[in-house]
Amino acid sequence: MPFWRRKDSAALVFLVSGAVWMVVGTFAGLASAIHLVAPDFFANIAWLQFGRVRAAHTGSVLLGFVTAMLIGGAFYILPRVLGTKLYSEPMGNLAALFFNAGVLIGDVALLGGLSQGREYAEYIWPADVLIVIAFLLLSINFITTIIRREEPLLYVSAWYFVGAIIWTSVVYPVGNVMWHPDTGSQSGIIDAIFLWFYGHNILGLLVTPLAVGIGYYMVPRIARAPLYSQMLGIIGFWTLLAFYTHIGAHHLIQAPIPTWLKTVSVIDSFAMMLPVATVLINWWYTARGRFSKFLVNPAAKFLLVGSIWYAITCVQGPVHSLASVQRVTHFNNWVVGHSHIAVLGFTGFIALAGMYYVLPGITGRRIYSEKLVNVQYWLVLVGLIGFFVVLSAAGLIQGQAWLNGATVYRVIPELKAYMVLRLVSGLPIIAGAIIGLYNVIMTLFRGELIES
Amino acid sequence: MRKSDSIIIIGSLMVVFAATLAVVYWPVFTIPNRPSDLWRPLTDLEERGRRLYIANGCTNCHSQYIRPQDWGIGAERISQAGDYYNQRPHLLGSERTGPDLAQEGGEHSDDWHIAHFINPRFTSPRSLMPRFAYEGMDNIKALVAYVQSLGGDDADARMEIQRRFHKEAVAAYERGPDENVKWLHSRVPKTWRAMPSESPATEASVARGEKIYQDFCIGCHGPVGDGNGPAAEHLYPPPLNFTILRRHLVDGKYIGGILYYQIMNGITGTAMPYFKKHLESAKIWDVGNYIMVNFINWRDDQLPTEGIPASYEGKEAAPVSEQPQPGPTEPGRGGAR
Numbered sequence: 001m002p003f004w005r006r007k008d009s010a011a012l013v014f015l016v017s018g019a020v021w022m023v024v025g026t027f028a029g030l031a032s033a034i035h036l037v038a039p040d041f042f043a044n045i046a047w048l049q050f051g052r053v054r055a056a057h058t059g060s061v062l063l064g065f066v067t068a069m070l071i072g073g074a075f076y077i078l079p080r081v082l083g084t085k086l087y088s089e090p091m092g093n094l095a096a097l098f099f100n101a102g103v104l105i106g107d108v109a110l111l112g113g114l115s116q117g118r119e120y121a122e123y124i125w126p127a128d129v130l131i132v133i134a135f136l137l138l139s140i141n142f143i144t145t146i147i148r149r150e151e152p153l154l155y156v157s158a159w160y161f162v163g164a165i166i167w168t169s170v171v172y173p174v175g176n177v178m179w180h181p182d183t184g185s186q187s188g189i190i191d192a193i194f195l196w197f198y199g200h201n202i203l204g205l206l207v208t209p210l211a212v213g214i215g216y217y218m219v220p221r222i223a224r225a226p227l228y229s230q231m232l233g234i235i236g237f238w239t240l241l242a243f244y245t246h247i248g249a250h251h252l253i254q255a256p257i258p259t260w261l262k263t264v265s266v267i268d269s270f271a272m273m274l275p276v277a278t279v280l281i282n283w284w285y286t287a288r289g290r291f292s293k294f295l296v297n298p299a300a301k302f303l304l305v306g307s308i309w310y311a312i313t314c315v316q317g318p319v320h321s322l323a324s325v326q327r328v329t330h331f332n333n334w335v336v337g338h339s340h341i342a343v344l345g346f347t348g349f350i351a352l353a354g355m356y357y358v359l360p361g362i363t364g365r366r367i368y369s370e371k372l373v374n375v376q377y378w379l380v381l382v383g384l385i386g387f388f389v390v391l392s393a394a395g396l397i398q399g400q401a402w403l404n405g406a407t408v409y410r411v412i413p414e415l416k417a418y419m420v421l422r423l424v425s426g427l428p429i430i431a432g433a434i435i436g437l438y439n440v441i442m443t444l445f446r447g448e449l450i451e452s
Numbered sequence: 453m454r455k456s457d458s459i460i461i462i463g464s465l466m467v468v469f470a471a472t473l474a475v476v477y478w479p480v481f482t483i484p485n486r487p488s489d490l491w492r493p494l495t496d497l498e499e500r501g502r503r504l505y506i507a508n509g510c511t512n513c514h515s516q517y518i519r520p521q522d523w524g525i526g527a528e529r530i531s532q533a534g535d536y537y538n539q540r541p542h543l544l545g546s547e548r549t550g551p552d553l554a555q556e557g558g559e560h561s562d563d564w565h566i567a568h569f570i571n572p573r574f575t576s577p578r579s580l581m582p583r584f585a586y587e588g589m590d591n592i593k594a595l596v597a598y599v600q601s602l603g604g605d606d607a608d609a610r611m612e613i614q615r616r617f618h619k620e621a622v623a624a625y626e627r628g629p630d631e632n633v634k635w636l637h638s639r640v641p642k643t644w645r646a647m648p649s650e651s652p653a654t655e656a657s658v659a660r661g662e663k664i665y666q667d668f669c670i671g672c673h674g675p676v677g678d679g680n681g682p683a684a685e686h687l688y689p690p691p692l693n694f695t696i697l698r699r700h701l702v703d704g705k706y707i708g709g710i711l712y713y714q715i716m717n718g719i720t721g722t723a724m725p726y727f728k729k730h731l732e733s734a735k736i737w738d739v740g741n742y743i744m745v746n747f748i749n750w751r752d753d754q755l756p757t758e759g760i761p762a763s764y765e766g767k768e769a770a771p772v773s774e775q776p777q778p779g780p781t782e783p784g785r786g787g788a789r
Binding site: 036039040043044045051052114115118122147152154159162166171174183184186197205238241242245251252254258261264265332402403405407409412 | 454456457460461464465467468469471472474475476479480482483485505506507508509510511512513515517519520521522523531532533535536537538539540541542543544545546547548549550551552571572573576578579580581582583584585586587667729730
């Protein structure tokens, strides 16, 4: 049987590509961080210039690493919670091919100076097309799998997985304004509204529900306890959808857009605490009294800590959507700190949790080295905590100084130490990514076979 | 298809569509799509520069919108929706690693920008911006044209002043170094010329001035103040050589007031920018003192004065005359209004 027809081959391709992109993406992050410490380090190397490599960093980690790795987990988990098999492995592999080709072409084009210049939606049109085709293929695959299931109950994880994929099939082309292939944009201030609708929903309607779906699968199994409440899961699903779709404009609180839109975005940002609370209450109550089980299993450790990052992210997020808080935190490194704990802390940790959890089931081999998973866990965690602390502090310094009347140029020297610490904090994360990739590849070929 | 399946698939997609309609398409139909008072279309060269700006990801560090709370960094005009009329894509940006550029047009001279694009450290020693020499001079000129257009009509008004004084400055420079200094002095308001440094040139003041000189001035005026910093080869007229000022002291003794005024307001039309938004008053006096002591080898801060010294000056204060000279206006008459 050719590889692309084999059971769980699509899941495997997505997981391994995610592990590869984690290495690529974190190196792009390293190159960006070096610029902020030593701006002449890559002097006149066009493709390593900050503005280009920074966009390649966000594209690689957000889509290439986190999204792909979460989809890989979903490919494995979806048929299992439905008591059926995946509708089509070849279609899943084709989606992986299109998706990774999209990210690769998008990144290479960015480094070569082809960009649409809209944050998180920088990829040029051909890359967008490949990614949308991938999501349409995923939608067909997931929906048909659901329809063909035997199990009467549709478990919460399946809701979140299917939702994430079909919503993104809509949000991605709309947010990227794909009916204008040359610019990928609307005109004027409207374009900012389109962009941040996309920019926030790619987090809220794609990686968040995928990560939540994986958590809903893993938590009861690791805790060996029934889910605390199926109903809370469903409330969380609908409230996530209802509130998250409205909050993009909180990126534009001081921009010239209608006040009602800003108000809606702030109110819904706070309302977001509701779906987040349903998830965390549900997971933590399911695990109550059994947390020790999470500490002996390295995959579960990633999950537990991912849920804590989720809590921190989603308290911080609503608070700095307030105009009075944004007076200080907007436009500076505070927000960069927030996006790192959201993407790497919450969804990235859960993507890694999902990968290590399902990999033995896919390959029939134990993880090559649990010790290396632990090492990766600590490296990424320490690096990320460093990031969060350093960037939040730097952001407050910038924000307060500007509010005090200091020019941007005057504040740059004050950030020197923080930019150095940020660079240093990134190194363990890169080391973690490399160790993770090594561990995944070794598992595929050298992992100890599991007796069935 | 079971009922629960159709609820998630069709039902949730309907929610997504409803939300898109409410928070994306409703604004599309209700936000007036009109240019603002200062909007103008871009020229072909400026448009080319804009594409290079996008290609190089400049938006990742430079915002293009001035917020209401930006009073300290030049919110002479808070950005309006119409400023972005017809722009595809918008370039509002989300981070300020570098300064906001919404009103950058005409803030600096063209040659300042060229030196700055070739190596930002030439003009701004603490800058974190990458070098853009790899783009080649043709593209750099397009980038400069675009940056000089930011701010629309307001930018054009600033560029008008740049061009007017550029002509004067070039003509003066070409008459020779002494004539150049005479012209520079003549472009300082009279009240500022016969004025000493109003801050004692103490060791501490000169040390503070040195730090500021290194952060702001050294790239053009050079480490020894002779106007041969690394930016100089790209600038015309070139930066001033401070050492010749010794033979151009006003009334044979004053230079502090002129230094202060020119650091504060810049010499628009040349690459010399204004610094009053970067530096508070005391810092401008300090850097003036540093230049005076190190490059002109002259101090005017101890000349007798009528002014009441600042309290901290103590032993360093300039001698104060017992009987102040009567002012130009008589009490009670008032000035011309």
